[in-house]
Amino acid sequence: xxxxxxxxxxxxxxxxxxxxxxxxxxxxxxxxxxxxxxxxxxxxxxxxxxxxxxxxxxxxxxxxxxxxxxxxxxxxxxxxxxxxxxxxxxxxxxxxxxxxxxxxxxxxxxxxxxxxxxxxxxxxxxxxxxxxxxxxxxxxxxxxxxxxxxxxxxxxxxxxxxxxxxxxxxxxxxxxxxxxxxxxxxxxxxxxxxxxxxxxxxxxxxxxxxxxxxxxxxxxxxxxxxxxxxxxxxxxxxxxxxxxxxxxxxxxxxxxxxxxxxxxxxxxxxxxxxxxxxxxxxxxx
Amino acid sequence: xxxxxxxxxxxxxxxxxxxxxxxxxxxxxxxxxxxxxxxxxxxxxxxxxxxxxxxxxxxxxxxxxxxxxxxxxxxxxxxxxxxxxxxxxxxxxxxxxxxxxxxxxxxxxxxxxxxxxxxxxxxxxxxxxxxxxxxxxxxxxxxxxxxxxxxxxxxxxxxxxxxxxxxxxxxxxxxxxxxxxxxxxxxxxxxxxxxxxxxxxxxxxxxxxxxxxxxxxxxxxxxxxxxxxxxxxxxxxxxxxxxxxxxxxxxxxxxxxxxxxxxxxxxxxxxxxxxxxxxxxxxxxxxxxxxxxxxxxxxxxxxxxxxxxxxxxxxxxxxxxxxxxxxxxxxxxxxxxxxxxxxxxxxxxxxxxxxxxxxxxxxxxxxxxxxxxxxxxxxxxxxxxxxxxxxxxxxxxxxxxxxxxxxxxxxxxxxxxxxxxxxxxxxxxxxxxxxxxxxxxxxxxxxxxxxxxxxxxxxxxxxxxxxxxxxxxxxxxxxxxxxxxx
Numbered sequence: 001x002x003x004x005x006x007x008x009x010x011x012x013x014x015x016x017x018x019x020x021x022x023x024x025x026x027x028x029x030x031x032x033x034x035x036x037x038x039x040x041x042x043x044x045x046x047x048x049x050x051x052x053x054x055x056x057x058x059x060x061x062x063x064x065x066x067x068x069x070x071x072x073x074x075x076x077x078x079x080x081x082x083x084x085x086x087x088x089x090x091x092x093x094x095x096x097x098x099x100x101x102x103x104x105x106x107x108x109x110x111x112x113x114x115x116x117x118x119x120x121x122x123x124x125x126x127x128x129x130x131x132x133x134x135x136x137x138x139x140x141x142x143x144x145x146x147x148x149x150x151x152x153x154x155x156x157x158x159x160x161x162x163x164x165x166x167x168x169x170x171x172x173x174x175x176x177x178x179x180x181x182x183x184x185x186x187x188x189x190x191x192x193x194x195x196x197x198x199x200x201x202x203x204x205x206x207x208x209x210x211x212x213x214x215x216x217x218x219x220x221x222x223x224x225x226x227x228x229x230x231x232x233x234x235x236x237x238x239x240x241x242x243x244x245x246x247x248x249x250x251x252x253x254x255x256x257x258x259x260x261x262x263x264x265x266x267x268x269x270x271x272x273x274x275x276x277x278x279x280x281x282x283x284x285x
Numbered sequence: 286x287x288x289x290x291x292x293x294x295x296x297x298x299x300x301x302x303x304x305x306x307x308x309x310x311x312x313x314x315x316x317x318x319x320x321x322x323x324x325x326x327x328x329x330x331x332x333x334x335x336x337x338x339x340x341x342x343x344x345x346x347x348x349x350x351x352x353x354x355x356x357x358x359x360x361x362x363x364x365x366x367x368x369x370x371x372x373x374x375x376x377x378x379x380x381x382x383x384x385x386x387x388x389x390x391x392x393x394x395x396x397x398x399x400x401x402x403x404x405x406x407x408x409x410x411x412x413x414x415x416x417x418x419x420x421x422x423x424x425x426x427x428x429x430x431x432x433x434x435x436x437x438x439x440x441x442x443x444x445x446x447x448x449x450x451x452x453x454x455x456x457x458x459x460x461x462x463x464x465x466x467x468x469x470x471x472x473x474x475x476x477x478x479x480x481x482x483x484x485x486x487x488x489x490x491x492x493x494x495x496x497x498x499x500x501x502x503x504x505x506x507x508x509x510x511x512x513x514x515x516x517x518x519x520x521x522x523x524x525x526x527x528x529x530x531x532x533x534x535x536x537x538x539x540x541x542x543x544x545x546x547x548x549x550x551x552x553x554x555x556x557x558x559x560x561x562x563x564x565x566x567x568x569x570x571x572x573x574x575x576x577x578x579x580x581x582x583x584x585x586x587x588x589x590x591x592x593x594x595x596x597x598x599x600x601x602x603x604x605x606x607x608x609x610x611x612x613x614x615x616x617x618x619x620x621x622x623x624x625x626x627x628x629x630x631x632x633x634x635x636x637x638x639x640x641x642x643x644x645x646x647x648x649x650x651x652x653x654x655x656x657x658x659x660x661x662x663x664x665x666x667x668x669x670x671x672x673x674x675x676x677x678x679x680x681x682x683x684x685x686x687x688x689x690x691x692x693x694x695x696x697x698x699x700x701x702x703x704x705x706x707x708x709x710x711x712x713x714x715x716x717x718x719x720x721x722x723x724x725x726x727x728x729x730x731x732x733x734x735x736x737x738x739x740x741x742x743x744x745x746x747x748x749x750x751x752x753x754x755x756x757x758x759x760x761x762x763x764x765x766x767x768x769x770x771x
Binding site: 039048127 | 763
């Protein structure tokens with residue numbers, strides 16, 4: 001009996017931490033989502049029940065932001081995965097200067113997304129940007145990257161890919177290093193080609209790592225905000241408005257915290273569902 | 286072993302899913318229960334709207350003296366020693382001029398002063414969260430469109446003037462009337478101390494308008510003299526001429542980035558006699574004037590550079606400096622860069638003219654004192670001194686814009702300007718009239734909705750009528766939900 005009290009006592013700090021840092025904000029957000037809560041009042045002015053949820057779910061703009069987020073995550077994460085895997089395979093052998101190159105490869109990932117976005121904002125500037133300068137010198141069209149459709153969409157993907165490919169590279173490199181060499185060597189002795197080794201040995205053994213890498217990146221890319229805030233501000237029109245940008249707009253531009261929280265609760269459920277799907281289809285190690 | 290692992294994972298997923306579903310049902314049940322049981326927490330105040338349009342037709346500006354007579358000549362003694370003031374401001378030239386003079390005042394009186402400076406967009410986000418949350422600042426910079434949202438957190442400046450003001454130092458009657466009118470709420474409360482007069486006027490390349498060949502061709506084509514445009518007919522003739530008859534690929538640039546469109550669209554709308562709202566605060570974006578205004582805005586966009594949809598203050602200046610566009614509509618407060626030869630490579634070819642809009646947007650900014658300020662008297666005395674008659678010339682020298690009639694009409698100060706027509710352009714724009722953005726409590730909803738729908742039209746995503754109709758419906762619905770019409 002005494003032991004149970006000691007266990008309870010020892011668990012109290014972590015339970016308190018869990019409640020105050022995770023459960024309370026979630027519960028409070030849910031409460032706010034059921035009220036009209038203007039930012040400028042800083043309090044709930046009326047109880048609106050599920051009205052905010054109905055408003056959000058019937059808003060074409062919300063569904064547009066969902067579609068943009070889905071497209072962004074799919075394209076950006078796919079490109080990051082393919083490039084990251086390519087680089088990981090390239091560096092999975094002895095290359096002179098490999099360590100230096102590997103460290104340089106990781107640099108974009110270490111920079112703040114805000115800084116990366118600022119750099120790219122000026123690199124892709126229509127008049128003073130290096131990219132357009134190069135394009136013009138080859139007599140190629142130099143578009144306005146952030147203010148025209150579909151360039152704006154591809155520009156933000158490019159920035160995300162530039163910053164986060166190193167993350168994929170890092171995880172997949174670690175995965176490649178952990179693969180035992182014996183089956184590969186045995187296959188090579190038996191006459192397997194490099195492609196066959198990759199297709200039938202490396203890739204299956206790397207699968208669990210690939211799933212983790214993709215899942216981590218997808219969860220992060222679903223929350224894309226910094227790049228959009230700095231470069232396109234969700235525009236032109238609402239062409240690059242992600243789910244998080246939509247939430248930000250509701251909260252700090254429209255100053256409607258209730259609607260913003262309702263969208264956030266929906267987003268939490270969405271992420272939770274993706275997590276469940278991941279658990280269901282996770283490959284066995 | 287394998288079997289055991291399978292069952293274990295499945296049961297784990299099942300438990301998680303069941304918990305999630307149960308939580309979801311519980312939350313929805315809670316919401317419904319609360320909806321039926323719950324009562325209104327507190328009624329929302331009803332807002333009525335009155336339009337603020339300042340128009341001064343005479344050359345010499347006059348204002349009623351009621352404000353000046355309200356100020357009591359008896360001044361309370363204020364202690365400064367050991368006080369520390371906290372200021373939330375913006376990092377542009379007029380604010381930096383204020384910072385320099387404020388530090389001078391603080392040093393003279395043994396006070397400490399601490400500045401937090403942001404660009405406009407971040408200042409807006411900061412102030413909208415800091416004031417409602419009760420963060421203690423002594424002085425905050427408030428832009429005109431934020432007045433309706435923030436006024437309940439700010440002192441009535443006239444009350445402070447009455448209590449602590451020195452009428453001789455203040456010389457309130459000398460302040461430009463448009464400036465004062467723009468800083469009042471609909472109920473007449475003066476929320477701040479005017480820190481700059483901000484209107485927009487046209488910056489243009491002189492050479493295109495003075496070239497004899499251009500002048501001749503223009504006269505032949507349009508039947509009148511080539512000059513900076515003063516109305517819409519002249520504007521569209523001039524931009525068409527520049528694009529078709531000169532080496533310039535683009536004719537004009539304006540603030541077309543999404544965040545600025547309430548003002549940019551509003552210039553066309555108010556000039557045509559339209560309004561954002563009727564007296565009951567019902568949105569009127571899709572009125573006949575609104576539709577024509579957006580059509581004209583779109584027509585002007587045809588003459589803009591490739592990156593027209595992202596033109597903010599900074600990029601608009603870049604477009605002008607890189608000789609992409611020969612005419613831009615720019616705010617007075619940011620034209621300082623145009624007067625700097627190190628920044629503006631075409632400074633010797635730069636001229637200023639009044640806006641071609643019939644009514645131009647008023648963009649006054651004010652230093653206000655929050656109700657949470659621990660030192661309102663000291664904050665007031667500092668503002669009064671910085672913006673006093675005696676410091677007016679000094680403030681201009683440091684990069685400020687005039688707030689006083691005597692400054693704007695001073696021949697001596699004009700002689701010191703790099704491009705003296707700048708002040709003529711401002712004065713003419715002020716005389717033609719200003720429209721003020723609606724000072725309503727839910728300005729943010731209107732601002733965000735109109736900006737995003739207009740930008741969607743500009744990017745070709747949706748047509749004019751549909752966009753304005755849907756914007757009107759959306760704002761009305763949001764206002765209904767917020768209890769504005771209750």
